[in-house]
Amino acid sequence: MRALQLTEPGRLELREVPAPEPGPTELLIQVGASGLCHSDLHVLHLPFKVRDEPLTLGHEIAGTIAAVGDQVAGRTTGERGVVYLCWSCGVCPECASGNENVCRAAGRVAMPPCPGLGPDGGMAEYVAVPASSFVPIGDLDFVAAAPLADAALTSYHAIRGAHDQLYPGSTAVVIGAGGLGHVGIQILRALTATRIVAVDTDPAKRELATECGAHETLAAGDDTADRILAMTGGRGAEAVFDFVGVDATAQLSVRSVAPNGAYRMIGLGDGNPGITAGPAGGPELPWGATVRKSYGGTKRDLIDSIALARAGRISARTEQFALADGAHAYALLEQGRIRGRAVLVP
Ligand SMILES: [Zn+2]
Ligand SMILES: [Zn+2]
Numbered sequence: 001m002r003a004l005q006l007t008e009p010g011r012l013e014l015r016e017v018p019a020p021e022p023g024p025t026e027l028l029i030q031v032g033a034s035g036l037c038h039s040d041l042h043v044l045h046l047p048f049k050v051r052d053e054p055l056t057l058g059h060e061i062a063g064t065i066a067a068v069g070d071q072v073a074g075r076t077t078g079e080r081g082v083v084y085l086c087w088s089c090g091v092c093p094e095c096a097s098g099n100e101n102v103c104r105a106a107g108r109v110a111m112p113p114c115p116g117l118g119p120d121g122g123m124a125e126y127v128a129v130p131a132s133s134f135v136p137i138g139d140l141d142f143v144a145a146a147p148l149a150d151a152a153l154t155s156y157h158a159i160r161g162a163h164d165q166l167y168p169g170s171t172a173v174v175i176g177a178g179g180l181g182h183v184g185i186q187i188l189r190a191l192t193a194t195r196i197v198a199v200d201t202d203p204a205k206r207e208l209a210t211e212c213g214a215h216e217t218l219a220a221g222d223d224t225a226d227r228i229l230a231m232t233g234g235r236g237a238e239a240v241f242d243f244v245g246v247d248a249t250a251q252l253s254v255r256s257v258a259p260n261g262a263y264r265m266i267g268l269g270d271g272n273p274g275i276t277a278g279p280a281g282g283p284e285l286p287w288g289a290t291v292r293k294s295y296g297g298t299k300r301d302l303i304d305s306i307a308l309a310r311a312g313r314i315s316a317r318t319e320q321f322a323l324a325d326g327a328h329a330y331a332l333l334e335q336g337r338i339r340g341r342a343v344l345v346p
Pocket of ligand 1: 037038039040059150
């Protein structure tokens with residue numbers, strides 16, 4: 001089969017490789033679509049090899065069950081679904097509480113194995129996955145469904161975790177209307193009656209934010225925090241979702257979140273929010289505000305995201321590419337030229 005693999009640091013190659021054999025507790029998925037994520041770029045630019053053998057990227061996988069392992073019950077070939085990206089142990093206290101995204105088996109790193117970031121991912125014709133990771137999608141289109149596995153899941157998890165702040169009449173700031181942010185705006189619209197303020201440097205992404213349901217958009221700049229304060233009677237926004245995570249957006253989050261508000265770090269831009277343990281006031285994090293580094297989501301978050309998509313309440317905007325054009329699609333993503341989510345079709 002063909003697979004898009006990371007062969008050396010920074011080098012992607014479309015290679016001919018044997019199709020995987022599913023183990024006794026696994027499923028073989030015939031990939032229908034596989035989404036591109038900024039975290040793939042992070043892996044692509046690591047100065048060292050992620051593992052000795054070439055790695056197939058892709059952690060947003062939608063497809064059809066092509067074969068079922070001997071010990072798997074309750075799944076049949078031909079079923080359509082997406083792959084839950086946290087391959088967690090399923091039995092530890094966190095998993096038992098439904099917090100599979102911070103599974104204890106993954107130690108303090110708390111990032112369970114994820115396809116395309118350790119085990120082979122979905123940018124191939126076939127991928128073997130744990131049977132427990134398969135979540136049915138009904139008749140959803142594969143290209144539409146693939147981004148649910150991360151872009152929707154991760155946004156949904158961050159938003160659900162801030163639901164106390166997202167009461168009617170509150171303000172939620174969404175920083176970055178890219179692959180995750182544009183879905184996050186739709187999830188906020190579907191779940192809450194909060195006022196949504198989207199912030200982006202790119203006019204095309206602000207336009208997308210409006211299309212997705214943002215009530216107001218702001219061009220990111222030096223005065224953005226002041227403008228958010230002015231829009232909220234000087235208090236700030238009850239929830240701030242930073243889908244970018246660079247210095248400027250992390251500091252904007254701290255400066256624009258309200259007292260008792262929720263600041264959620266989602267984008268992995270290595271930004272420094274500059275939080276100190278000094279008294280609140282001025283540019284400091286206000287009293288009562290919480291900061292959470294939000295990783296992925298739970299399996300229930302994925303099931304809920306699929307339900308929202310099937311109900312027509314959320315839909316990722318996608319740009320479709322052939323598997324062979326994967327490297328080009330990553331270059332466009334890196335240049336900020338993808339509207340919504342880029343998806344590869346094998
Ligand atoms: Zn991702
Ligand atoms: Zn676990």
